[in-house]
Amino acid sequence: MATEFVARGSNLDLVGIRKEFPGFTAIDDLDLHIPAGEFFALLGPSGCGKTTTLRLVAGLEEPTSGQILIGGKDVSHTKPHERPVNTVFQSYALFPHMSVLENVAFGLKQRKIADPLKRASEALDLVQLGHLAGRRPQQLSGGQQQRVALARALVNRPSLLLLDEPLGALDLKLRREMQIELKAIQIEVGLTFLHVTHDQEEAMDMADTVAVMNKGHIEQMGAPEKLYDRPKTVFVSKFLGQSNLFIGKIVETSANSLSIDVVGYKISVPKDRAEKHTGKIAIGVRPEKADLFQNKPADSSSQNLIGPGEVKDIRFTGVSNQFLVDVPNIGLVTVFEQNEGNSTVELGDQVWISWKVEHSFGLADLPADTLDEE
Amino acid sequence: MAFAAFGHSGGSKSDFKTPRKTSVKVAMALLIPGMLYLGLFFITPLVSLVVTSLEVPDGSGEIGRYAYGFEISNYWTVIETYWPHIARSFFYALMATILGLLISYPLAYFIGVKARRWPILQGLMLTLVIAPFFISFLLRTFAWKQMFANESLIVTTLQSWGVLAPDQYLVGTDFMVIFGLTYNFIPFMTLPLYTSLERLDIRLLEAGSDLYANPAKVFARVTLPLSMPGIISGTLMTFIPIAGDYVNASSQFLGSSETAMIGNVVEANFLRINDYPSASALSVLLMAAILALVTFYVRRSGTEDLL
Numbered sequence: 246m247a248t249e250f251v252a253r254g255s256n257l258d259l260v261g262i263r264k265e266f267p268g269f270t271a272i273d274d275l276d277l278h279i280p281a282g283e284f285f286a287l288l289g290p291s292g293c294g295k296t297t298t299l300r301l302v303a304g305l306e307e308p309t310s311g312q313i314l315i316g317g318k319d320v321s322h323t324k325p326h327e328r329p330v331n332t333v334f335q336s337y338a339l340f341p342h343m344s345v346l347e348n349v350a351f352g353l354k355q356r357k358i359a360d361p362l363k364r365a366s367e368a369l370d371l372v373q374l375g376h377l378a379g380r381r382p383q384q385l386s387g388g389q390q391q392r393v394a395l396a397r398a399l400v401n402r403p404s405l406l407l408l409d410e411p412l413g414a415l416d417l418k419l420r421r422e423m424q425i426e427l428k429a430i431q432i433e434v435g436l437t438f439l440h441v442t443h444d445q446e447e448a449m450d451m452a453d454t455v456a457v458m459n460k461g462h463i464e465q466m467g468a469p470e471k472l473y474d475r476p477k478t479v480f481v482s483k484f485l486g487q488s489n490l491f492i493g494k495i496v497e498t499s500a501n502s503l504s505i506d507v508v509g510y511k512i513s514v515p516k517d518r519a520e521k522h523t524g525k526i527a528i529g530v531r532p533e534k535a536d537l538f539q540n541k542p543a544d545s546s547s548q549n550l551i552g553p554g555e556v557k558d559i560r561f562t563g564v565s566n567q568f569l570v571d572v573p574n575i576g577l578v579t580v581f582e583q584n585e586g587n588s589t590v591e592l593g594d595q596v597w598i599s600w601k602v603e604h605s606f607g608l609a610d611l612p613a614d615t616l617d618e619e
Numbered sequence: 620m621a622f623a624a625f626g627h628s629g630g631s632k633s634d635f636k637t638p639r640k641t642s643v644k645v646a647m648a649l650l651i652p653g654m655l656y657l658g659l660f661f662i663t664p665l666v667s668l669v670v671t672s673l674e675v676p677d678g679s680g681e682i683g684r685y686a687y688g689f690e691i692s693n694y695w696t697v698i699e700t701y702w703p704h705i706a707r708s709f710f711y712a713l714m715a716t717i718l719g720l721l722i723s724y725p726l727a728y729f730i731g732v733k734a735r736r737w738p739i740l741q742g743l744m745l746t747l748v749i750a751p752f753f754i755s756f757l758l759r760t761f762a763w764k765q766m767f768a769n770e771s772l773i774v775t776t777l778q779s780w781g782v783l784a785p786d787q788y789l790v791g792t793d794f795m796v797i798f799g800l801t802y803n804f805i806p807f808m809t810l811p812l813y814t815s816l817e818r819l820d821i822r823l824l825e826a827g828s829d830l831y832a833n834p835a836k837v838f839a840r841v842t843l844p845l846s847m848p849g850i851i852s853g854t855l856m857t858f859i860p861i862a863g864d865y866v867n868a869s870s871q872f873l874g875s876s877e878t879a880m881i882g883n884v885v886e887a888n889f890l891r892i893n894d895y896p897s898a899s900a901l902s903v904l905l906m907a908a909i910l911a912l913v914t915f916y917v918r919r920s921g922t923e924d925l926l
Contacts, residue, residue, distance in 0.1 A: 304828075324833070325829050326830075326831045326836075330829070331830065332826070332829045334825070336820075338825065338826035340823060341823075342844045342845055351827075351832075352830035352831050355836060397830070
């Protein structure tokens, strides 16, 4: 076993991974490439297979088929203790019968690295817990335990650090602080991080690349801004942020845009922002990209316009006001307006909703409840 | 970055004064029946036992007549006379405890950890562990005597294989007594082990292997220390009664005069020779020795923070 620390992270490649449990398939033909040094987030709802993916990489589960390569080396059939990988567990899994320092030194001792206690206390200093080294884990708060778990994994300088929703149990403020800290540590140590989470804000905030997982496969993958701006499936458009979707047959195609007809309203999307150019399509827009008008604005080919609709609900969230508008024959449309202190829209008002054509996106699939009446 | 890890401790004391006083009274009241019971059925006999152990023959020359005295030398006499029995008792108890642990740990591990996915199997196996209790322990011990009797199939087979010499038998040997003791006390070892292994957090084992420990190291560094409370209580619950046992080692069951333990000697002194001071002195000695050993053992194992 290598006793030297690796200087940098390694690539992780998953090739055709499939994992079956008795009665269901957790992961179905998953391919994934994570370049060395990247902060990669696997985002998905519970039961989507993201934790199983992580456990496969850690060696805690064996794939039914497929290969796992770390730094180009096939580790698919090696035991967890033989893999250059460390995990920050969701439950932290700190050893209750050892002090904080002994917990952190555990991996170093197993690999017979010189000066385990000195290195362990340095790692504890890195997470600002040097003064609690002698305590037992149960005597620490949740946030402190989380940092011990992080130090215990990081001190081994793994090629790949796996994070299994490590911030899930922390309160919002502490979570935000830890996110910033975790990101800073990742940049500092230059390791490859694979972070599993169901918190889309956390994933977008921290990761270089986000892969959205659903039902055992990856729906879409890319930089957070790209994913948010151009979701390609209904699932991604709904899971990563919110979306208003309008479904209709394509009735008009011009040089660089296409339009659908939704109960008399023409809604357009640029061709290069649409996943398909024929048949029935779902066109979406983010709530914050849409604007509310109390008087009908002039038609414009660069704007999509629907309305009037009745304001059914106004939610004040501090930064923004969230309006729920019921447009006849379309349904509820969500609009976020920046809270600039000059909103005059009130409950029950008739309003028009408008957004730039270039903010629309066309999805590859249709919502599950859409009847296919072609 | 500072975390307020532990909130404010201790509030205003005066607020609690009245309820605390009442709760002390309630606690005392609740303790009374238990204390009375202990006083009547433990302290009194214990004092009586110690007093008897110091008595001297009353001079009448009749067997079994003793008078109050302060004969400390009773203790030296019994140690001198019966030290082989004392040593044998602790040797048997140690062997049976170790064997019981070696048999029970894997069993308890299987029931408490591996069988978690199949609760029915878990329940069934636990039932099987305690099932022997449904039959009297004397009957079961006697059954073993029959099975290992001199003319039994087991003994004749072992003799024909040459494992035993033609004139060698099993009943009445150290082996047979240790076998019986181990067998009879296995449930007392298995159940505490099961309770502590059943609570073992599998995720800690995964964390161990994630941190480069091979399965043997994970067992030694994580599983074993975490199941220590079960090991401690299991070994105490077998060692203590075994050291005082007299059924298995008696010649009516699995033993012979060669295997007599303290219990057998106490029984003989009390009921047959009517030498009450010696029997009492032996009982006190046994109790003191067990108390000393257990105290040392619990201190050494240092499991306070796991309980």
